[in-house]
Amino acid sequence: MSYVIECEHISKTFDTPTGEFQVIKDISIQAMQNEILVLFGPGQCGKTTLLKTIAGIEPATSGTVRIHGREKTKPGPECGLVYQTTALFPWLTTMGNVEYGPKVRGVAKKERRERAKHYIDLVGLNGFEKSFPIQLSGGMRQRVGIARVYCNEPEVLLMDEPFGHLDAQTRYLMQEELERIWQAEKRTIIFVTNHIEEALYLADRVLVMTNCPATIKQEFKIDLPRPRDYTDPEFLRLRQTITAVVDPAE
Numbered sequence: 001m002s003y004v005i006e007c008e009h010i011s012k013t014f015d016t017p018t019g020e021f022q023v024i025k026d027i028s029i030q031a032m033q034n035e036i037l038v039l040f041g042p043g044q045c046g047k048t049t050l051l052k053t054i055a056g057i058e059p060a061t062s063g064t065v066r067i068h069g070r071e072k073t074k075p076g077p078e079c080g081l082v083y084q085t086t087a088l089f090p091w092l093t094t095m096g097n098v099e100y101g102p103k104v105r106g107v108a109k110k111e112r113r114e115r116a117k118h119y120i121d122l123v124g125l126n127g128f129e130k131s132f133p134i135q136l137s138g139g140m141r142q143r144v145g146i147a148r149v150y151c152n153e154p155e156v157l158l159m160d161e162p163f164g165h166l167d168a169q170t171r172y173l174m175q176e177e178l179e180r181i182w183q184a185e186k187r188t189i190i191f192v193t194n195h196i197e198e199a200l201y202l203a204d205r206v207l208v209m210t211n212c213p214a215t216i217k218q219e220f221k222i223d224l225p226r227p228r229d230y231t232d233p234e235f236l237r238l239r240q241t242i243t244a245v246v247d248p249a250e
C-alpha cells in the first residue's frame, strides 16, 4: 500500500529562553489517498506544530515527512493550508483571492478564471465572485479559503481548526459543507480539531493525541456511513469513548 502522507518518527523540540521544550515525541502517521485523518487532542497539545511540520514550515528535530514518497523539508504547493483565521487578501475579491495561486504560477487568465469559478461554485459562493472579504460572513470567508486551496490543486489539504472561530450553527453547517465538497472532489486531508463532534463527523480515522509532548495515544477507525448523523447511537457511543481517552491533564 502506498501512502500519500507518511510521517516517520517525528520529534520536535523548541529552544526557549528557559531551555529545550519538546512538543512532539516520536509520532509516526500515514494517510491514504482521499482519506480524512483527524488529529484530535486537548488545547496546546502540539497539533498545530505537527501540522506545520508536515507542511514543511517547522522542520522536525528528527524524523521524516514524505508526500507521495518525496521527502518534505520546506513549504511547497503540494500542501494546501486552511487556518482558523483564513488570511484572505482584503483588497482582492473572491475571484481575485481564489485565482491568486494559479495567477502567480503563470496560468493563463481564461484557464485560471474557469478553474477559480469551478471551485467558487463548488464551495457554494456562486454570485459572490465580486465580493470583497469584508463583505462576507466568517463562514463565507472560510469557503473562499477552501476554494483557494482547491484551486491550487495541492496533493494534500492541511486544515488547522478551520471552523474554530465560527459560531456553533455556522460551524455545524461548515462541517456538512466540507463533507459535501470532499465527496464531490475527494482529497487527502489532515484536519486538526479539539471538537469531538467535528472529528467524528468528518474523520475516516481519528488519532487521539496526548498533551505536550504530543504522541499518538490511540487510533479510532470511523466506519459510520456518510453523511453522518450527530444523533446516531453509534456516533454518540464513539463520542463518549473518544472523549474518555482524551485527558487534558496528561
Ligand SMILES: Nc1ncnc2c1ncn2[C@@H]1O[C@H](COP(=O)(O)OP(=O)(O)OP(=O)(O)O)[C@@H](O)[C@H]1O
Residues within 6 Å of the ligand: 014, 015, 016, 021, 023, 041, 042, 043, 044, 045, 046, 047, 048, 049, 050, 194, 212
Ligand atoms: N515556536 C515555538 N517556540 C516555543 N514553543 C512553541 C512554539 N510553537 C509552539 N510552541 C509551544 O508548543 C506547544 C504546542 O503548541 P501548538 O500550537 O502546536 O498546540 P495546539 O495543540 O495546536 O494548540 P491549540 O489547540 O490551542 O491550537 C504550546 O505550549 C506552545 O506554546
